[in-house]
Amino acid sequence: SFTVPNGGISNFGTIIIKRFGFSTLVTTLMRVPYGVIIAISILACVFLNDHVARNGKQSRTWFIILFLLPNIAGAFGLAHLSEHNRAGRLVSYYLTGPYNAAFVMVLSLQIANTARHTKKVVTNSMLFLGYCTGNIAGPFFYTGSQSPRYQLGIWSMIVSHLLEVAVILLLRLLLSKENKRRDCMQGVNDGESVEARINREREADRTAFSDMTDRENLNFRYIY
DSSP states (O other): OOSHHHHHHHHHHHHHHHTTTOOHHHHHHHHHHHHHHHHHHHHHHHHHHHHHHTTTOOOHHHHHHHTTHHHHHHHHHHHHSOTTOHHHHHHHHHTTTTHHHHHHHHHHHHHHTOOSHHHHHHHHHHHHHHHHHHHHHGGGGOOGGGTTTOHHHHHHHHHHHHHHHHHHHHHHHHHHHHHHHHHHHTTOOTTOOHHHHHHHHHHHHHHHTSSOOTTTOTTOOOOO
16 A cells, blocks of 8 residues: 555656646746655655664654655645635645655554565565555546546555554564564563673574575564
């Protein structure tokens, strides 16, 4: 569901802007700020997450949701604002840009939480397949009969984003629970002795470069 909105808004973004009453040249120029917003959003998301992560906090899923919120607000704006409110609808369209930062963070989650070469290749292939499928399916929600509002296309964005938030929250819960289970199995707690901690870290170093999956390597901890 992450790439369904991208497929629609990327292919029909120009059409949506042109329906606001702008000429072809102005429509093209109006896409420039959209690209700038995307670039700034990605840089801001990565920088902020890196800053928070330095304090030992698991924040990637929170930033995914944070950068999905503008998209949800923008999609609701496109769905409900009047056709005569060109400024409001244009701002709503621009608000769909930060979605790309959330997607970049999703990619980082997939890379960080997959171990063993074979599993990485398979998961990367599945992710690429899902990416292509979503981008292909997205434009089909924008039918010419619903021009200029494209209600079905806009609501496909809203539903997809809400599903994404639910899935990300569920993923965070499951990964956090698995990390705690592994900590419990290995006796990891705030009161462990220095010797026990050193032995645990040595064991983690020993298995760090072994060709085991994240499920097989109990020293592996998920990032969320």
